Amino acid sequence: MAKTIKYQKVNKLSSEDFKRVTGVSKETFAIMGKIVIAHNRRQRKNGGVKKKLAVNDQILMTLEYYRQYRTYKEISVDYGLSESNTYYTIKKIENILIKDSRFHLPSLKKIQPTDESSIDVVVIDVTESPCERPKKSKSITTQARRNDTH
Numbered sequence: 001m002a003k004t005i006k007y008q009k010v011n012k013l014s015s016e017d018f019k020r021v022t023g024v025s026k027e028t029f030a031i032m033g034k035i036v037i038a039h040n041r042r043q044r045k046n047g048g049v050k051k052k053l054a055v056n057d058q059i060l061m062t063l064e065y066y067r068q069y070r071t072y073k074e075i076s077v078d079y080g081l082s083e084s085n086t087y088y089t090i091k092k093i094e095n096i097l098i099k100d101s102r103f104h105l106p107s108l109k110k111i112q113p114t115d116e117s118s119i120d121v122v123v124i125d126v127t128e129s130p131c132e133r134p135k136k137s138k139s140i141t142t143q144a145r146r147n148d149t150h
Contacts, residue, residue: 005079007056022060023067032059032097039096053079053089061086062093 010021019025024032036055051058061075076086097103 005053005057007054007060010060011056022063024063029056029059031102035100035103036093036096051089052081052085058089058093062090062097065090 010018011026013021015026018029022029033055036059040055053061057079061079064070065072065075072083072086072090075081075090076083079086081089
């Protein structure tokens with residue numbers, strides 16, 4: 001049986017604290033759990049290896065990754081998994097939840113409001129921008145003579 005590590009601790013928190021830690025309400029978390037369990041049941045018809053972590057811990061791991069910007073290595077140490085297994089688990093949970101209509105953003109055509117006063121969804125671009133770095137020039141760098149490089 002898969003073991004539950006952190007979810008038992010987090011689930012004991014009040015609803016407000018649970019949302020502060022995970023970023024979602026307990027009801028939303030339960031819906032996520034039902035979606036992943038249903039997906040796993042469909043996949044397990046063909047057989048497969050049991051997972052080391054319970055579904056709730058897999059979802060919690062995914063939420064930690066996106067909410068706290070933790071590295072795969074940090075999460076893998078907390079959950080007792082390898083770094084690659086952590087990566088695959090997070091991607092698997094993400095893909096399962098995106099396929100459900102309740103957990104993906106609508107297309108841009110659906111987002112466009114019909115009149116100026118009603119906005120249903122706001123999308124914010126948070127991509128990284130490159131840092132300005134000084135340009136390299138020959139006057140700054142020290143060039144060694146060819147005889148000195150042996």
